[in-house]
């Protein structure tokens with residue numbers, strides 16, 4: 001694990017501690033990747049505490065003294081979890097219960113999924129160190145990156161419909177009048193008809209879909225896809241001026257999304273930032289389902 005002290009460059013003030021815990025250790029960790037807070041920001045008697053935040057992954061460390069090379073997916077996961085971490089570091093909320101990721105369920109994945117966009121953007125940027133050959137320093141070619149992006153979009157239509165189906169199925173269970181539910185099969189078929197455009201195949205999803213009533217997702221599963229819509233929308237706007245990092249716009253992103261935490265209504269914040277409601281077209285373009293404007 002490596003620990004970083006984070007400072008605000010402009011004010012030279014201490015922001016917090018970041019624990020980068022990326023490597024698997026036999027017996028010491030569980031699978032997956034996540035963000036955790038050792039200390040959340042809060043203000044007491046006029047003094048703000050400083051956050052201490054971890055990012056955990058389970059990557060296999062190269063044992064031969066060589067650097068550990070990661071796949072694009074793995075780098076995107078690092079950015080994703082760091083996005084959750086940044087949400088905590090930049091919080092200006094007074095109360096712990098409203099700081100960082102303690103926001104509404106369909107808002108919590110926006111900072112993390114937004115952060116993922118900069119992996120490919122930096123790989124394409126000739127000034128960035130991302131996407132360089134670890135020995136020769138040669139930058140990966142834009143043509144190859146375009147082909148990787150195309151490959152990532154393989155079957156994106158079906159994958160999107162599948163997520164939409166999960167979200168609508170979850171919402172249906174939580175909103176349907178029980179008197180109208182004839183059977184689990186008929187309820188699921190009715191959602192399939194509008195969400196997947198295909199008849200239901202195989203067994204039932206409802207009986208093995210843990211997030212329907214558990215894990216804090218109940219009636220909130222749609223938040224995954226919805227966060228994707230917002231993240232693609234905000235990211236596309238951040239790239240409109242042709243800069244990898246559009247500082248004036250990102251300052252506003254920081255103030256509206258990252259600093260506020262759960263202190264304000266996300267819909268209001270979004271409209272303030274973007275001047276409108278979320279537009280799904282940016283996601284359709286990113287996934288190759290709509291041509292570029």
Ligand SMILES: [Zn+2]
Pocket residue numbers: 080084109112
């Ligand atoms: Zn996440």
